[in-house]
Amino acid sequence: MASTASHVSFLPPVLTFCGAAVIAVPVFRLIGLSAVLGYLAAGIIIGPSVLGLVGDPQTITTVAELGVVLLLFIIGLELKLSHLWSMKRDIFGLGFTQLGVTALCLGGAALAIGFGPKAAFVTGISVALSATAIALQMLGERNDLQTPYGQRSFAILLFQDLSVVPILAILPLLASGVAVEQDSVLDRLFAAGETIAAIAAVILVGRYGLNPFFRILARTGSREVMTASALLVVLGAALLMQEVGLSMAMGAFLAGLLLAESNFRHQLEADIEPFRGILLGLFFMSVGMSIDLALVREQWVLLALAAPVVILGKTALITILSRLFGARWREGLRSGTLLCTAGEFAFVLLPVATSAGLMPQNEAQLVTALAAITMLLGPIFSSLVEKALQSRPDIADHADMNELLGHESERSSRVLVIGFGRFGQIVNQVLLSRNINATVIDKNVERVRDAARFGLKIYYGDGTRLDVLRAAGAEKAEMICVCTDEPDTIERIAEILHENFPSARSFVRAFDRIHAVKLLQIGVDYQLRETFESAIVFGRSALEELGVEAEVAASAAQDVRKRDIARLFLQKEIGAMGGAELVVGARIAPEPLTSPTGKAKALSPETRDILGEGAL
Missing domain, CATH: 1.20.1530.20 (Na+/H+ antiporter like fold)
Incomplete structure (x- = not known):
């Protein structure tokens, strides 16, 4: 031995x-x-x-x-x-x-x-x-x-x-x-x-x-x-x-x-x-x-x-x-x-x-x-x-810089998208509609293959790794979009971006309201809950179908957006539930953005039991 x-x-x-x-x-x-x-x-x-x-x-x-x-x-x-x-x-x-x-x-x-x-x-x-x-x-x-x-x-x-x-x-x-x-x-x-x-x-x-x-x-x-x-x-x-x-x-x-x-x-x-x-x-x-x-x-x-x-x-x-x-x-x-x-x-x-x-x-x-x-x-x-x-420096240096920028534009992208699932695919569809070709990072082999049909610059890699982000051009990107679907992973990436790439604007997908508050506290430039905007559009379409004029329905949807943003930033500053959100298993209780016109009414015995209203 x-x-x-x-x-x-x-x-x-x-x-x-x-x-x-x-x-x-x-x-x-x-x-x-x-x-x-x-x-x-x-x-x-x-x-x-x-x-x-x-x-x-x-x-x-x-x-x-x-x-x-x-x-x-x-x-x-x-x-x-x-x-x-x-x-x-x-x-x-x-x-x-x-x-x-x-x-x-x-x-x-x-x-x-x-x-x-x-x-x-x-x-x-x-x-x-x-x-x-x-x-x-x-x-x-x-x-x-x-x-x-x-x-x-x-x-x-x-x-x-x-x-x-x-x-x-x-x-x-x-x-x-x-x-x-x-x-x-x-x-x-x-x-x-x-x-x-x-x-x-x-x-x-x-x-x-x-x-x-x-x-x-x-x-x-x-x-x-x-x-x-x-x-x-x-x-x-x-x-x-x-x-x-x-x-x-x-x-x-x-x-x-x-x-x-x-x-x-x-x-x-x-x-x-x-x-x-x-x-x-x-x-x-x-x-x-x-x-x-x-x-x-x-x-x-x-x-x-x-x-x-x-x-x-x-x-x-x-x-x-x-x-x-x-x-x-x-x-x-x-x-x-x-x-x-x-x-x-x-x-x-x-x-x-x-x-x-x-x-x-x-x-x-x-x-x-x-x-x-x-x-x-x-x-x-x-x-x-x-x-x-x-x-x-002399005037020729400006020509050198222009040549460098032109060459770099061929090798790097203005936008870096992390994740090419359902959410990331739609984001890229919008970018491509204005001839903006993003660089995409994803560690799923099948999604890498899917992205090839979009004509994008896409590479297999783990977006939570700082070295991968740097190799993919994060230091030169104007905007980094985080489109993955795991809240913990999203937060980890957001922290890396905030600490290492402050010049790039961070657009981040949020899972729910608590997640959105955490992302705002990290310092992301923009966040969007994955179901919020689709629900707003859904509600607006429902109003129009019920006979409300299109402009009035759009105004109502916009009013909900504004009220929601105001409450979200308030929760960011004072804590989502005054510190109660730190308790394990706690959740933010949904609150109406406009005062209700009447009291809730239970329409079945089971519902009355849930609401604690007793028998009618």
């Missing part, structure tokens, strides 16, 4: 990471810097170069790389294949040019300071790649991923990730220096066939298998199973791509891209988000731990000169190239500062190059330290430039 000590042996490093994160990140956010810097600084402090609280940073790095994998999956979920195709000029044009020109310049600089030709080539390529995780995290913090400069930056990052595979294939050839033999060509053709087959398998399964798979699991109603299935899809695609020589991040991105049109997209995003955030923070801390302060002290002059040269040089090159591809100068500068760091793939390429004999160990360690330092200083530089640009 395992000892108690072995059971808790994993706790010290977990507590170390959690403690470092909860101290460093809030401090850096408090002084206006990115959370990424907090993670990097925390990694340096707990790493082997300072406190040495973590014994095996390499193991941590292996686990933390899953954060990048999950990040690429969520990015894939937010894209559509048609949108990705529309970015082909930026991906293969700007992305290729940036990588080629930057690698050439940085490789030339390495050659000038004494590196050999092969080592200079590896250095140029490694440092020319940018940090995908840092750039996307900062874009997310700024809410700028869908801006023009955010899209161009993402296009460059996507090409860089795609290029890692051929770069890794080139390095062994560069090390051999001779043409490959015939059997090696056959081996490589076979490997290429495996790669194509794996990609085809992911596409086919994603296109035809995942939606039915999630639909079956959704019927179980188990949130844990949906979370497990989401991780299964992401990590399965990542592992398959890794087995055929591609990067895990690209496999996850491909899986996310194939699920971008799925009805389960928002639920998947919400399930993955907590894991992504934790593991991505762990990845940034692992980068901080990789910085060898002893080597930095030994080579501080060279690193002090090289780090600013890399950051400023990459910024200048990306700014100029972005301008040549149609961006404004300010957009190009924002992209340049965002991508000025070296990337996480430098920590992959440099060990491969060292093991292949392309560069000596001391040079690889120096370039590794340089890459880590740029990842530490780059976000600071980017944040300072961003603040300077925001303090001096």
Whole structure:
């Protein structure tokens, strides 16, 4: 039987990471810097170069790389294949040019300071790649991923990730220096066939298998199973791509891209988000731990000169190239500062190059330290430039905002409707009559199918979860309509909306009068009891049928509405029954809104018994 000590042996490093994160990140956010810097600084402090609280940073790095994998999956979920195709000029044009020109310049600089030709080539390529995780995290913090400069930056990052595979294939050839033999060509053709087959398998399964798979699991109603299935899809695609020589991040991105049109997209995003955030923070801390302060002290002059040269040089090159591809100068500068760091793939390429004999160990360690330092200083530089640009807006920024708003209108809706039952369907009918297409959330598979006939944006998800609401666009919605049919669920959603989305108007379905009072106390903007308005219309029609003029009947119905609203707000302020409603089982007794003209009259013995009137 395992000892108690072995059971808790994993706790010290977990507590170390959690403690470092909860101290460093809030401090850096408090002084206006990115959370990424907090993670990097925390990694340096707990790493082997300072406190040495973590014994095996390499193991941590292996686990933390899953954060990048999950990040690429969520990015894939937010894209559509048609949108990705529309970015082909930026991906293969700007992305290729940036990588080629930057690698050439940085490789030339390495050659000038004494590196050999092969080592200079590896250095140029490694440092020319940018940090995908840092750039996307900062874009997310700024809410700028869908801006023009955010899209161009993402296009460059996507090409860089795609290029890692051929770069890794080139390095062994560069090390051999001779043409490959015939059997090696056959081996490589076979490997290429495996790669194509794996990609085809992911596409086919994603296109035809995942939606039915999630639909079956959704019927179980188990949130844990949906979370497990989401991780299964992401990590399965990542592992398959890794087995055929591609990067895990690209496999996850491909899986996310194939699920971008799925009805389960928002639920998947919400399930993955907590894991992504934790593991991505762990990845940034692992980068901080990789910085060898002893080597930095030994080579501080060279690193002090090289780090600013890399950051400023990459910024200048990306700014100029972005301008040549149609961006404004300010957009190009924002992209340049965002991508000025070296990337996480430098920590992959440099060990491969060292093991292949392309560069000596001391040079690889120096370039590794340089890459880590740029990842530490780059976000600071980017944040300072961003603040300077925001303090001096120009006319072009308004055009950027208009373009952003136009793009966002295609991806998010003005109205978010939670629940697509009988009530929610009628609400959407009214909205559609004025060409307002709402986004609908529902966790019932059959209702998701029903909504497809309406042409709505509808996604499987639990509307009581804050992460699902955010993923569905609640922060951008003008109005959120709660149309579910369970009073407790409605109250829970109303509280979440009131606390987290105050800018969105909340229109909420109420079950009865007590429920309506509770909703008003929560702070909803509008509530309607589910039978009240239909009963008003019913009564008005009855008056008209009895011979009352239509205008008089309408006036009577409106008078009842006004009196009811007045009493409802009075009950909200003083308590529905002066505090008696707090008693278990209590109910609000119906009271007439107009004084009755006579006393109630019982017409049967049973009725007289109920009313306590005694025998006539």
